[in-house]
Amino acid sequence: MLLPYHKIPDDAKVWIYQADRPIELDELNFINDFIEAFVDQWQSENQDVLGYAAVYYRRFIVLMADANTIDEEAIEEIIDIVKFIEDEIGIDFFQSKAICYKIGLQDIDSFYLEDIKRLIDNGTLSKETLFFDIQIDKKSDFDKNWGKLRAIDSVFSKYFR
Secondary structure, three states: OOOOOOHHHOOOOEEEEEOOOOOOOHHHHHHHHHHHHHHHHHHEOOOOOOOOEEEOOOOOEEEEEEEHHHHHHHHHHHHHHHHHHHHHHHOOOOOOOOEEEEEEEOEEEOHHHHHHHHHOOOOOOOOEEOOOOOOOOHHHHHHHHHOOOHHHHHHOOOOOO
């Protein structure tokens, strides 16, 4: 059952899938409609999964589910729907090697690791650049940390010494 974000409990499980490129507007509408419809009918052991789904920054599919309403089989369905979306619109959500970071409040950009030194040297990236941690797996961490990981506090800190 699709719930508004504020009704999802803090201990809800989170899955973040990063696209290998920005999502176009027509693709965005398709993805939003599809993932919302999926979550609205999502079942686990013949019970509704209480969940949430959205696309963030035209780059990330974010799905959440109340940990008390989901089982392993229902979790596997997430992979199936993301693969279906990949096939439908030609975006890769599983092999993206791009690293996304914030530019201001609403915009993001991405780079590949082999470009990090050049981007630091030309001032595009700094110690304060905010990155997206796609490994976050709980809503409370998503609320507190997603898109707020400073470069100096990340695995990229070694490049800023």
